[in-house]
Amino acid sequence: MSDTLRMEDFDVFPTSGFLPNKFPLVRLPQDYYKPWEELVNNLPSLILTKRIRRLVDQMPELETGLLEDDAQYRRAYQVLTFLAHAYIWGVSEPTDKLPKQIANPLLKVSEYLRLPPLATYSGLCLWNFKEILPSETCDNEGKFDLDNLTTINTFTGSIDESWFYLVSVYFEYKGSFAIKLGMEVLKNIEQDNIELLVSNLQKLAECIDNLGSVLMKMEEMCDPHVFYFRIRPYLAGWKGMADVGLDKNGIYYGDESTPRSYAGGSNAQSSLIQFLDILLNVKHFSTGERPAPHEQQNLNKPTENSFMNEMKLYMPGKHQDFLAKLEKISNVRDYVLKNQVENPDLILSYDACLAMLKAFRDKHIQIVTRYVVLQAKKSSKLGSSSTLRSGLAKSKKKGVEEKGTGGTSLLPFLKQCRDETGDPAAGNWGKRILSDGVMRLKYSRPNAVNED
Ligand code: HEM
Numbered sequence: 001m002s003d004t005l006r007m008e009d010f011d012v013f014p015t016s017g018f019l020p021n022k023f024p025l026v027r028l029p030q031d032y033y034k035p036w037e038e039l040v041n042n043l044p045s046l047i048l049t050k051r052i053r054r055l056v057d058q059m060p061e062l063e064t065g066l067l068e069d070d071a072q073y074r075r076a077y078q079v080l081t082f083l084a085h086a087y088i089w090g091v092s093e094p095t096d097k098l099p100k101q102i103a104n105p106l107l108k109v110s111e112y113l114r115l116p117p118l119a120t121y122s123g124l125c126l127w128n129f130k131e132i133l134p135s136e137t138c139d140n141e142g143k144f145d146l147d148n149l150t151t152i153n154t155f156t157g158s159i160d161e162s163w164f165y166l167v168s169v170y171f172e173y174k175g176s177f178a179i180k181l182g183m184e185v186l187k188n189i190e191q192d193n194i195e196l197l198v199s200n201l202q203k204l205a206e207c208i209d210n211l212g213s214v215l216m217k218m219e220e221m222c223d224p225h226v227f228y229f230r231i232r233p234y235l236a237g238w239k240g241m242a243d244v245g246l247d248k249n250g251i252y253y254g255d256e257s258t259p260r261s262y263a264g265g266s267n268a269q270s271s272l273i274q275f276l277d278i279l280l281n282v283k284h285f286s287t288g289e290r291p292a293p294h295e296q297q298n299l300n301k302p303t304e305n306s307f308m309n310e311m312k313l314y315m316p317g318k319h320q321d322f323l324a325k326l327e328k329i330s331n332v333r334d335y336v337l338k339n340q341v342e343n344p345d346l347i348l349s350y351d352a353c354l355a356m357l358k359a360f361r362d363k364h365i366q367i368v369t370r371y372v373v374l375q376a377k378k379s380s381k382l383g384s385s386s387t388l389r390s391g392l393a394k395s396k397k398k399g400v401e402e403k404g405t406g407g408t409s410l411l412p413f414l415k416q417c418r419d420e421t422g423d424p425a426a427g428n429w430g431k432r433i434l435s436d437g438v439m440r441l442k443y444s445r446p447n448a449v450n451e452d
């Protein structure tokens with residue numbers, strides 16, 4: 001029942017969603033942590049002048065015992081993960097050993113936060129924003145004015161990199177409205193209030209549509225060339241990175257004798273989009289293994305896409321718990337199916353939510369094409385000279401398949417995710433929902449939502 005799912009118990013907030021409800025800590029207050037703060041706050045210059053590895057090697061190994069609360073643990077995680085990625089990727093030859101000054105405290109703070117010990121969406125986006133000028137009012141509008149936000153840390157010091165993270169911050173903020181509506185939807189079902197349910201599903205569809213517009217803001221201030229050649233190399237993890245010279249089993253943390261491998265940062269680690277998938281009963285399967293829509297709903301979890309499920313482990317612990325609980329109680333699709341005959345508006349409003357989510361994924365594919373696929377083509381023509389100039393690790397093999405930072409086979413994966421979004425449509429048998437969200441009547445054809 002929805003009343004047992006209280007968002008605040010899981011660090012999910014009505015006014016900020018999966019973002020913290022207070023501004024993240026910009027610096028650890030203890031003088032003891034000055035060696036970390038000094039390096040991370042000068043990261044772009046230290047990378048450009050190729051001093052980062054030497055300075056990290058000279059850094060003392062600090063204890064985590066002085067960290068007092070969650071906000072400080074998050075800041076410590078952020079500092080250490082920025083330093084870790086700068087250390088591994090910030091010099092032309094990547095190294096497969098993370099020194100113990102970073103590895104040991106990083107393993108402790110990640111365990112506390114239930115995150116993997118490398119840069120994830122949490123440290124790069126969710127906890128990486130601050131106000132430019134202090135807002136006079138403390139209300140939400142003032143707080144999340146995108147034009148008054150900047151990032152706490154970046155690898156490159158570029159506006160493009162800040163913007164890249166801030167678009168996701170704004171996306172999460174706007175998503176808080178979708179979460180609130182989603183919780184209302186569950187309550188309406190519990191109270192059998194179909195009229196209110198229809199109205200909330202309609203509002204939810206509008207809200208999801210809005211998320212697509214946020215996504216397209218990326219182009220305003222993040223240049224695709226800068227993203228691909230200067231920023232993206234730092235976001236990579238250490239899983240499947242053998243073609244840039246890392247051990248295929250990952251990297252060694254401090255004195256550990258077996259390497260660890262983890263996927264790089266990705267927006268697939270955003271709890272918001274997985275919240276919407278679970279609420280609307282969208283299921284994802286391994287790439288190339290998508291069952292027919294009518295076969296999907298009764299399948300058990302293990303058959304679902306291992307990448308989207310794996311990415312849940314890259315979300316802060318309490319957010320993982322929130323999604324797991326939602327998974328157990330979400331009954332929107334079943335309720336819509338049960339009440340569809342007497343309430344045709346119910347199907348329309350539920351299907352509209354799916355259509356908008358599908359449209360969001362379509363826009364995302366356009367962005368990925370511009371920011372990764374086309375840039376990668378350019379880079380093979382240029383012989384990767386751009387990556388060389390910036391002193392970053394570059395691929396040692398020609399013609400290797402372009403992968404997402406999360407390690408997916410990018411376009412096939414994203415296209416399947418998009419197509420699967422239409423699969424649970426209750427009106428799948430009778431209507432066609434186009435990817436731009438327009439609905440048009442169609443004669444009874446199964447799977448119609450997925451035909452493009
Ligand atoms: C230049 C900008 C972006 C690029 C190049 C990009 C690229 C990618 C890639 C390659 C993936 C596949 C997973 C992986 O292997 O990493 C992915 C997943 C994803 N991205 Fe992005 N992304 C960008 C911006 C965004 C933004 C701003 C959002 C949200 C507003 C977003 C939302 C998602 C979601 C939700 C997924 C998981 C797959 C899905 O649910 O469809 N991305 N992205």
Ligand SMILES: N[C@@H](CC(=O)c1ccccc1NC=O)C(=O)O
Binds near residue numbers: 372
């Ligand atoms: N998966 C993307 C990277 C990505 O989406 C991302 C990585 C780290 C932090 C945030 C991300 N998405 C942000 O908008 C890529 O392959 O380039």
